[in-house]
Amino acid sequence: MSRVSIPDIYEAYEDGEPLTMLTAYDAPIARQVDAGGVDMILVGDSAGHNHHGYDDTLPLTLEEALSNTAAVDRAVENAMVIGDLPFLTYGTSLEESVENAGRFIKEAGADAVKLETAPGGETTIEIVDRLTELGVPVQGHVGLTPQRLRQIGGGYVQGRGHDSSATVDALVETAERLADAGVFSLVLEAVTEETGKRVTEAVDVPTIGIGAGRYVDGQVLVTTDLLGLGGESYRLSKQYADLDATIHDAVEEYVTDVRNGNFPTRENAYDPID
DSSP states (O other): OOOOOHHHHHHHHHTTOOEEEEEOOSHHHHHHHHHTTOSEEEEOTTHHHHTSOOSSSTTOOHHHHHHHHHHHHHHOSSSEEEEEOOTTSSSSOHHHHHHHHHHHHHTTOOSEEEOOOOTTOHHHHHHHHHHHHHTOOEEEEEESOGGGHHHHTSOOOBSSOSTTOOOHHHHHHHHHHHHHHTOSEEEEESBOHHHHHHHHHHOSSOEEEESSOSSSSEEEEOHHHHHTOSSOOOTTOOOOOOHHHHHHHHHHHHHHHHHTTOSSOGGGSSSOOO
């Protein structure tokens, strides 16, 4: 069976079928996410804090992102794999941006790339236009753009039109320009529900929300948040499991068994001598 393609995404979109996307950063999780039936797997720069232990997304390097993407690629059979370009791996020049994005396709096996765009982001829109011209599928990302947190001062909900929150009109215009530049879908992160609805109505590409409310074409979550694995809960997310507790209990039981002589047993030995 081949992976989900852009025509598959559009067929579901045109049929009104909600699209699903989750993150993965390594082969074991990617294999399970893929088996669960999601349409797309994002190898997000959220690996910075959820996989590599950084404070946020910004320190993630291109080589780390490529390695993560290649690991996911090797494990996935069905879902579309999307590589997320890290901070300052695009935008410094058009040539470097295209080269770095191309490495996700040529070296890491990604089916598409994603990059963030600030409101009115001329440079990023030009990059999207060039990439799609060259045959690199691009997923856009507007709303809260975590790579700009130093600039805007924190994780502010976008679409409120005050302080560090862009206006709805600015986000709609940016989304429209990205659609015109050729993105095949748009992630809308941490925006008001009105913003999610207006962007979805304004563009003819699927919108994938994370904290964007109910009036979008699909949803994405960070898998570690969904699994309750090593992180705090967020209003925009939903925790479907508590792996922190499961892992803690399993490790505690293992330590107790070893210390009490209950592991290993005869059944765990090769050629036992008694």
